[in-house]
Amino acid sequence: MAQVLAPVAAQTALPSLGDGAEMSISAERRLGDRIARELYRDPDYIDDAILGEYVQGIWLRLMAAARQRGELPPELDQRFAWDVVLGRERSVNAFALPGGYMGVHLGLIAAVSSEDELASVLAHELSHVTQRHIVRIISRQSNQAPWLLGAMILGALAAASNPGAAGAMIVGGQAAAVQGQLNFSRDMEREADRVGYGVMTQAGFDARGFVGMFEKLQQANRFNDTGAFPYLRSHPLTTERIADMQSRQQLQGQAAPPQLTMAHAMLAARARMLANPEVDSLRAALLSAQGATAAAMSPAQQAGVYYAAVLGAMGLREFEQAQRWLERLQALVRGDARAAYQTRMLGAELALAMANPRRASELLAAGTPEAGQTVTRPLLFLRARAWTQTGQAREAAEQLQVWLASRPRDAQAWQLLSAAYAAQGQTLRAVRAEAEVHAARLDYAAARDRLRAAQELARQGPNVDHIEASIIDTRSREIESLLREQALER
Ligand SMILES: [Zn+2]
Secondary structure: OOOOOOOOOOOOOOEEEEEOOOOOOOHHHHHHHHHHHHHHOOOOOOOOHHHHHHHHHHHHHHHHHHHHHHOOOHHHHHHOOOEEEOOOOOOEEEEEHHHHEEEEEHHHHHHOOOHHHHHHHHHHHHHHHHOOOHHHHHOOOOOHHHHHHHHHHHHHHHHOOOHHHHHHHHOOHHHHHHHHOOOOHHHHHHHHHHHHHHHHOOOOOOOOOHHHHHHHHHHHHHHHOOOOOHHHHOOOOHHHHHHHHHHHHHHHHHOOOOOHHHHHHHHHHHHHHHHHOOHHHHHHHHHHHHHHHHHOOOOOHHHHHHHHHHHHHHHOOOOOHHHHHHHHHHHHHHHHHHHHHHHHHHHHHHHHHOOOOHHHHHHHHHHHOOOOOOOOOHHHHHHHHHHOOOOOHHHHHHHHHHHHHHHOOOHHHHHHHHHHHHOOOOHHHHHHHHHHHHHHHHOHHHHHHHHHHHHHHHOOOOOHHHHHHHHHHHHHHHHHHHHHHHHHOO
16 A cells, blocks of 8 residues: 555645644644545555455454553544555554544455454554544644644655665655664564554453464564564564564463464465466465365365455356355355355356356345345445445445445445446436545545536536535535645645
8 A cells, every 4th residue: 555655735834733733633634634635546456345244344343342441542432534444455554643534555465364463463453543642743744734733644655565665756855864763762662552452352352362473473484574563663573572562472372373264264265366367366366275175274264265266266257166265255155144154245246247146145135134134235235336336226225325324434335336327327316426435535625526427417407406516516516615725635
C-alpha cells in the first residue's frame, strides 16, 4: 500500500496543529482521512468482502474488549473511523494510522497460523491507537502542515513496503529528515505489547497466539528477513520485549499452540492467492493440490490446499477443475459450520465466474441465515451480483439500501447498488450511487463530477424522478461544502 503517492500541492500559509500541544481528536481524524483517501486510491488497495469480514470480525471483538477494560476512551470510540484497510502486498505488515484507520497486508493473513496470532498483531496496533501513541509522535511534528504530515506518513509506509523505491516516494527533503522520527519509542512498543496482550485475552483469543506470532517474528529476524517482514523494521525485537514475552510464555506453561482450523487455513490460502494473482502462482496452487496426498495432511491443511486450488483453477478459467476441487472441499468441510460457510461463498464466487448466476443464487439461498440473524457482507454482495443478473435487480437494490442505511461509507455496496439500478434502467439513481462510491472513499472531487453528471441527466431527462433529483441537489451542496473544508485544511 501507499506505493503511489498522489502529488501533494504545496501551500504557503500553513495552519499549525497547535503550539506544541497535543493534536485534537478531530484534527487527528482529519489527518487519518487524508491518508486513507490516498490508500483507497492505491492500486494495491483491495476491498475483499470475505477477508475483510474475517479481519473486521477480529477487530470488532478487540474493540469491544478494549471498551470493557476502559482502554478505549468514548470520544475516540465515537469520533474515529475504526476502518481496516487491506493491501494486496505479500509482505507481513500491519500498521495503525491516525484517526483509527488500520492497514493490514494480505501477507500477514497468509503468514499467521491462527486467528489468535492475527488477533495478537491487531491488538498491539489497536493499543497504539487507544494509548494515543500515534498522536504523541505526530505532535512532535506539530510545526508541520497537515498535508506535509500526511505525505510523510504515506512516504514512510511506501518506504516500508518497498525499500528499494523509497527515494522516489518521499516528498521533499524536509519529509525525509523527519521520517525517521515517526517510529514509536521502545517504551511505546512495550506498552502496546502489554495492553494488547490484555485486550486480546479479554476478547477470548488464545494467549498462545501472542507467543506464536512472536516466535514467527523471531524466526524471520534470525534469517534477517525484513524484506518479507516489514513489520520487523517498525517493530524491532528488543531484548526487553523478548524478556516480557518469555515471562508471559512461562505463565502459560508448555501447552501446544492453537490448532490450525479449516476456516483459517482457507482464508490464509485466499490471502496468499489474492496477493499473488500471477499465472505461475495459480498453476502452482493447482499443482500442489494435484500432488498432495490427503493422508499426509491434516483436514485443515487439506482445506487450505483445496481452497487455493479452486481459486487457482478459477483464475486460469479451468472451470471443470475448479468445480472438482470445490466438490472435494464441500465433502471435507461437512460438520464445520465456519468452513462450510466459506465453502458456500467460494462456490457462489465460482458460479458467478462461470456466468451461472442462477447456481450462485441457489448456493447462497441454501445458506441464508436464520430469521433475525443479520446478513453477512460477503453473502449480501454475492447475492446482489447474482440477483442483478437474474432479473431480481429490484430485490438486490432493496437489500443493499437496507445495508447502506446503517453503513453509508461502504463503497462497494454503493457500487453494487449502482449496478442494480442500471440493470433496472434507473440511470439517474445509478449515477448518484456512483457518486456515493467516490464520496465513501473520501474522493469528493470525483463525487462532485458524478453528481454534476446526474444533475445534467435530470435536466434533460423526459421522465425525471423528482425525489431522486432533489436528493442529488442536496448531496451536491453537502459535497461542495466538504470540498471547501478540505481546501481550507491544507
Ligand atoms: Zn508497535
